[in-house]
Amino acid sequence: MPIWSRFDGILSVKKRAWVYNPNFSKIQGIAPPPNDEGVYMIRCATNDKHKPMPIDRVNGTDEGGILYYGSSDKLSDRILSFWKAANENKKNIKEHHSGGNTYALFDYVKKFPLANLEVSWEIYVEQWENLNFPGKNGIEKRESQLLHNYCNKFLDRPPLNLNIKRWQRNTAE
Secondary structure, three states: OOEEEEEOOOEEEEEOOOEOOOOOOHHHOOOOOOOOOEEEEEEEEOOOOOOEOOEEEOOEEEOOOEEEEEEEOOHHHHHHHHHHHHOOOOOOOOOOOHHHHHHHHOOHHHOOOHHHEEEEEEEEOOOHHHOOOOOHHHHHHHHHHHHHHHHHHHOOOOOOOOOOOHHHHHHOO
């Protein structure tokens, strides 16, 4: 069930609860990610589905189990791209997704089983073009805020986010 919340006191957000099953099987009643723009988060759960796996970071423990923050103008394709890349043989990676490629190449599966990964996303109801945010339709602004909030709290990046653009530091709130 979607959750409605506020972003910076200005923008309505439709947020999807954490879901497992990257194929978003209709048999299980899981709706697929939308074709809309927005941000998404990948986390690892414990064997008790929907309970996040704590991850030790430089400045504490991430109780939310966040592995990756990303943004896209078409969430369905980008989220599927992550799972395809994460599933690939590390010697023959064909799919292009930095988080998924990192997961496969460096054997993150040893610590964070693919079967325990979950995804959540945020869709923005109002048009990005009406806002004064830098970046492609403003979705990079939200991704930047999520990343910098994480970095400020843990003095570290989420494990699968390899880069944080320098301009993002100045735009994070």
